[in-house]
Amino acid sequence: MSILQQKELLSDALIIFTKEMRNIFKDKRTVFSLFILPLFLIPVLFIGIESMSSLQQQKAEQTRYTLQILNNPDPRFTDIISQLLSWQAVETPGEDTLIIEFPETYTPGVPAEISIRYDSTSSASSYAARTITRAVEQYDDVLATLTLKASGLDLEVLYTLTPKLIDTAPPQAQGTQFLAMMLPYLILIYTFAGAMGVGMDTTAGEKERGSLAILLVNQVSRTSIALGKVLFALSVGIISSFMTFAGMLIAFSVTGGFFSEQTQFSGFSIPSLLTLLITLMCTSMLAASLIVLLGSLAKSVKEAAGYITPVYIIVVVMGVLTMNLDAATQPLLFLIPFANSVFLMKSAIIGDVSALPLVLTVGSLSLIIAVLITLTSRLYNSEKILEGAAS
Amino acid sequence: MVTVQDLSKSFKTKKQMKQVLDHISFTAQPGNIYGLLGPNGAGKTTTLRLIATLLKPDSGTVTVDGSDTVTHSRAVRDKIGLLTGEMRLSGNLSPRETLRFFGQLNHMDRKAVDERIASLSSYFGMDDYLDRPIDRLSSGMKQKISLAVSIIHDPKIIMFDEPTSNLDILAVKTVIDFLFDERRQGKTIILSTHILSEAEKLCDTVGILLDGQLVVQGSIPSLLEQYHTPRLEDIFFELARERGLTT
Incomplete structure (x- = not known):
């Protein structure tokens, strides 16, 4: 193909791309849901989770619990519970009563098992159970102190070591665990x-509306049409994921990385940002080219959804499976589509950027994207593209 | 002029090859409306798609104003305008933007496109809604835009596939008036329809397609005379009966 032909191919693809983008940017609802909503939704979601979590904690702390303590001969134990929990004793246990049962023959200072009956489906009951466990431990310390004192010893002699955690992660990586997990x-x-909605609309939707045949009868090559559609779907995917990225950063700075032990997130380095940017673009291109190919194979939007949804589910499952994994170190993992994007993003977020994973990810994804675009272009150049198209 | 010679086309189905067109030949002349008549599945749309370079023939040839549809497909596409009755314009773009888009696809420069839009808008009476989103227009308005889209590049040959199906009576009139005007201007028009009364009113020459074969063709008066009947419908049903397609 000559340079002139390549230029024409691209400029024709841009005609399709521009028209589709113009169409989407004129639809305020689509623009809002695709591009604006993530900016608000993610921070609101995070603030909501944080608020709910602290509200629940507050509620659990303020609740007056009903306890039934059986076979306890030592008032010191109930004193400790009173210091930690607001409670009242009941004779007959109700549905929300926690029951603490000492052995019938219990004697303080003699080893014994204390059962705590609670309802694991209730967060308040679970909170109370955890607090009672702590009270049992404190009571045990009291008993141990007395036993040791009788022998002229102090409890402190048993605790000779004090652990001190020192984070060895680079300063820019500290506080990024949650971001590396979720982003x-x-x-x-x-x-x-x-990319899914717009990708299906621009391919299978075009067939359903009966406008595909008209689109193919003009001076623009079919390869340009295919390219223009991929370009459009990937642009929407990129903008959408950028907004998600921005929304996540806003959420992170607003909530202070509340899920993380360290709350100081110092931002990304330039290599990390570049890696994230490249990964984001490659992932968007892969998703867009896959969606456009599958959408073009379908005869209707419904059929396209049938083809694309299983792939989407696989992607979601892959996202969930890799969520709690650390950034990969094995080069082979960077050859698995979508999983490699996740691992590379994790590396970039924690500031551990190196050339090999980046090259392997970009190389393997580019190869797959090239194959998908070639297949889409071939499909558009074949008679099969009109199969099922209205008229 | 469109010349179809010995044209055949088959498609692969799940089990076998299905012959959709079986050695058909016809010529559509400038200043004439050629009607391709037949029931659904007779091969009308396939014929139009072959002429429009959307499909390639298994055998036979199609030439559009001297250009072969296989070897000179781009030149052919420059000469033809295609409209299908199934086309449903939608979206947030205005008719002006849509027409500009199709003008660009036909490699027209902006000035020429805008002049053509002004002329078509005036002809179809679209001035009032030329800049309104298509999604907010009535079906009749949309049909006028579809017509304008198909002829934005002022093609010499116009092909309409079931152009009046799903249209209300006012929109049908727009299509009919438009076809007569284009015929007066010396355009070659090929019309595919299964509405025989419409064909009788519009077409100069008709060809009846049954099961992929062009079983009869000629001018309407000559066919009516040949079959001794005042109605095209009678000829159609007689031919269909002969082939066991109806009782």
């Missing part, structure tokens, strides 16, 4: 979901 997953989901 790749959310970006993967949003990239795919963002």
Whole structure:
């Protein structure tokens, strides 16, 4: 293909791309749900989770619990519970009563098993059970102190070591655990979901509306049409995932990385940001080219959804499976589509950027994207593209 | 002029090859409306798609104003305008933006496109809604835009596939008036329809397609005379009966 032909191919693809983008940007609802919503939704979601979590904790702390303590001969134990929990004793246990049962023959200072009956489905009951466990431990310390004192010893002699945690992660990586867990997953989901609707509409939707045949009867090559559609779907995917990224960063700075033990997130380094950017683009291109190919094979939007949804589910499952994994170190893992994007994003977020994973990810994804675009272009150049198209 | 010679086309189905067109030949002349008549599945749409370079023939040839549809497909596409009755324009773009888009696809420069839009808008009476989103227009308005889209590049040959199906009576009139005007201007028009009364009113020459074969063709007066009947419908049903397609 000559340079002139290549230029024409691209400029024709841009005609399709521009028209589709113009169409989507004129639809305020689509623009809002695809591009604006993630900016608000993710922070609101995080703030909501944080608020609910602290509200629940507060409620659990303020609740007056009903306890039935059986076979306890020592008032010191109930004193300790009173210091930790607001409670009242009941004779007959109700549905929400926690029962603490000492052995019938219990004697303080003699080893024994104390059972605590609680309802694991209730967060208040679970909180009370945890507090009672702590009270049992404190009571045990009291008993141990007395036993040791009788022998002229102090409890402190048993505790000779004090652990002190020192974070050896680079300063820029500290406080990024939660971000490294959630961001790749959310970006993967949003990239795919963002490109899915528009990708199906521009391919199978075009067939359903009977406008595909008209689109093919003009001076623009079919390869340009296929390219323009891929370009459009990937652009929407990229913008959508960028907004997710931005939304996540906003959420992270607003909530202070509340899920993380360290709350100081110092931002990304330039290599990390570049790696994230490249990964985001490659992931969007892969999702878009896959969606456009599957959408083009379908005769209707419904059929396209039938083809694309299983792939989407696989992507979601892959996101969930890799969520709690650390950034991969084995080069082979960077050859698995979508999983490699997740691992590379994790590496970039924790500031551990190296060339090999980046090269393997970009190389393998580029190869797959090239194959998918070639297949789409071939499909558009064949008679099969009109199968099922209205008229 | 469109010349179809000994054209055959088959498609692969799940089990076998299905012959959709079986050695058909006809010529559509400038200043004439050629009607391709037949029931659904007779091969009308396939014939139009072959002429429009959307499909390639298994055998036979199609030439459009001297250009072969296989070897000179791009030149052919420059000469033809295609409209299908199933086309449903939608979206947030205005008719002007949509027409500009199709003008660009036909490699027209902006000035030429805008002049053509002004002329078509005036002809179809679209000035009032030229800049409104298509999704907010009535079906009649949309049909006028579809017509304008198919002829934005002022093609010499116009092909309409079931153009009046799903249209209300006012929109049908727009299509009919448009076809007569284009015929007066010397355009070659090929119309595919299963509405025989419409064909009788519109077409100069008709060809009846049954099971992929062009079983009869000629000018309407000559066919009516040949079959001794005042109605095209009678000829159609007689031919269909002969082939066991109806009782």
